[in-house]
Amino acid sequence: MARWEPNxxxxxxxxxxxxxxxxxxxxTTVAEIADRAGLTKSTFFRHFTDKxxxxxxxxxxxxxxxxxxxxxxxxxxTTAECLAxxxxxxxxxxxxxxxxxxxxxxxxxxxxxxxxxRELLKRARLASAMAEALxxxxxxxxxxxxxxxxxxxxxxxxxxxxxxxxNLLSFAxxxxxxxxxxxxxxxxxxxxxx
Amino acid sequence: MARWEPNxxxxxxxxxxxxxxxxxxxxTTVAEIADRAGLTKSTFFRHFTDKxxxxxxxxxxxxxxxxxxxxxxxxxxTTAECLAxxxxxxxxxxxxxxxxxxxxxxxxxxxxxxxxxRELLKRARLASAMAEALxxxxxxxxxxxxxxxxxxxxxxxxxxxxxxxxNLLSFAxxxxxxxxxxxxxxxxxxxxxx
Numbered sequence: 001m002a003r004w005e006p007n008x009x010x011x012x013x014x015x016x017x018x019x020x021x022x023x024x025x026x027x028t029t030v031a032e033i034a035d036r037a038g039l040t041k042s043t044f045f046r047h048f049t050d051k052x053x054x055x056x057x058x059x060x061x062x063x064x065x066x067x068x069x070x071x072x073x074x075x076x077x078t079t080a081e082c083l084a085x086x087x088x089x090x091x092x093x094x095x096x097x098x099x100x101x102x103x104x105x106x107x108x109x110x111x112x113x114x115x116x117x118r119e120l121l122k123r124a125r126l127a128s129a130m131a132e133a134l135x136x137x138x139x140x141x142x143x144x145x146x147x148x149x150x151x152x153x154x155x156x157x158x159x160x161x162x163x164x165x166x167n168l169l170s171f172a173x174x175x176x177x178x179x180x181x182x183x184x185x186x187x188x189x190x191x192x193x194x
Numbered sequence: 195m196a197r198w199e200p201n202x203x204x205x206x207x208x209x210x211x212x213x214x215x216x217x218x219x220x221x222t223t224v225a226e227i228a229d230r231a232g233l234t235k236s237t238f239f240r241h242f243t244d245k246x247x248x249x250x251x252x253x254x255x256x257x258x259x260x261x262x263x264x265x266x267x268x269x270x271x272t273t274a275e276c277l278a279x280x281x282x283x284x285x286x287x288x289x290x291x292x293x294x295x296x297x298x299x300x301x302x303x304x305x306x307x308x309x310x311x312r313e314l315l316k317r318a319r320l321a322s323a324m325a326e327a328l329x330x331x332x333x334x335x336x337x338x339x340x341x342x343x344x345x346x347x348x349x350x351x352x353x354x355x356x357x358x359x360x361n362l363l364s365f366a367x368x369x370x371x372x373x374x375x376x377x378x379x380x381x382x383x384x385x386x387x388x
Contacts, residue, residue: 080383117315124314142351142372143379149343150383157336178336185337187384189274189344190377 009047011037016054017101020108025051025115055105055115058093059122063129065089066151070133079139080183083151086130087175090155094162094171102163127152150186154179203241205231210248211295214302219245219309249299249309252287253316257323259283260345264327273333274377277345280324281369284349288356288365296357321346344380348373 015037019028030051034044048054069089070082077085094102109115131148135141158175161167167174209230213222224245228238242248263283264276271279288296303309325342329335352369355361361368 117311120318121311121314124318140379142347142375143382145347146344146376146379147383149347150340153336153339153343157339181336182340183384185334185340185384186380188337189341190379190381190384 008037008039008043012039012044012047013054013101016051017104017108020055021104025055025108025112052115052118055109056118056122059125062090062093063126065092066126067129067133070130071136073137079134079143079147080179082134082137083130083147083154084176084179086133086151087154087158087179088172091170091172091175094159099162099167102159103165106160106163123152123156126155150179150182154182157182202231202233202237206233206238206241207248207295210245211298211302214249215298219249219302219306246309246312249303250312250316253319256284256287257320259286260320261323261327264324265330267331273328273337273341274373276328276331277324277341277348278370278373280327280345281348281352281373282366285364285366285369288353293356293361296353297359300354300357317346317350320349344373344376348376351376 012033016028016033019032019036028051030044031041033051033054034041037044048057066086066089069085073082073085109119127145127148129148130151131144134144134147139147154175155178157178158171161174161178162169162171206227210222210227213226213230222245224238225235227245227248228235231238242251260280260283263279267276267279303313321339321342323342324345325338328338328341333341348369349372351372352365355368355372356363356365
């Protein structure tokens with residue numbers, strides 16, 4: 001499934017996901033991934049530090065996209081509008097061309113407890129990136145952290161829905177809907193009793 | 195600092211925290227912890243599976259306390275009232291007698307990136323326990339997950355404030371205040387724009 005792929009990074013990614021799916025993450029070596037992609041190990045290491053980064057290499061880019069979108073939102077934007085901007089910015093990473101990789105990635109992670117931990121840590125890092133950017137706009141700490149958790153929940157809900165094999169909607173549409181659902185939930189939680 | 199301590203588990207915990215503080219977590223061995231506590235290695239292993247569990251052994255108890263409190267709240271309780279009940283139930287773990295251990299534990303974790311990851315995973319697990327219990331009461335998934343994140347944020351905010359060396363307030367008081375702050379933040383987030 002390799003030689004006609006447009007670029008080395010994506011070829012390696014597709015080869016790795018196929019092998020992880022066939023033999024499991026732990027049993028797959030970098031040499032096998034490079035071989036399946038028709039590339040060398042040194043090409044692999046020019047793109048990824050290790051095989052785990054094939055699954056989680058997008059984390060830094062996402063954190064950057066989230067942070068940049070929040071920082072560059074208009075000064076008049078509400079916190080909720082900042083979250084919407086962050087999720088919209090993330091949509092560049094979830095294009096129709098990459099849609100077929102998502103269910104594979106999710107299945108590989110679901111099958112491995114260490115990878116599940118890594119996924120939880122990724123979410124925590126994304127939340128920190130959002131909270132920091134919201135704090136820099138002047139949100140108080142409680143609001144920034146809560147809003148960041150809402151943003152990451154919207155993101156992970158949206159990713160799961162977008163990754164469903166039969167999904168045809170765009171990531172941005174799905175993410176907006178997920179954010180609105182969470183805002184409605186926040187409204188029900190948001191009334192202190194006393 | 196050991197022999198007059200009331201029980202082996204707490205003696206081991208105090209010895210471990212003292213050694214982690216003095217020499218770092220990685221450089222401390224189980225033999226040294228047992229020795230400092232005036233106990234044997236086999237006594238250590240009757241109480242903890244490894245030295246990391248000295249720092250994180252409370253996680254299962256907390257998850258249980260949170261879950262039980264939410265499940266046993268009156269049927270009429272709102273989601274926010276369930277969170278308040280969960281935080282109140284956790285207060286048994288944060289008594290004045292244990293207050294002096296908290297800043298040490300926090301400092302040890304802050305000094306070690308692997309322990310920081312473990313702490314983030316602990317929070318994720320506590321959120322899952324709350325979300326599951328809220329879901330079992332009939333909360334929809336988005337509300338249950340959001341409420342659980344609010345609960346864990348309130349918990350971790352409260353823990354940090356309670357653990358401050360000069361704090362004299364009870365965990366329950368601090369936790370209620372933290373939850374109210376987050377509910378106020380949720381209210382500001384909770385109004386969809388369109």
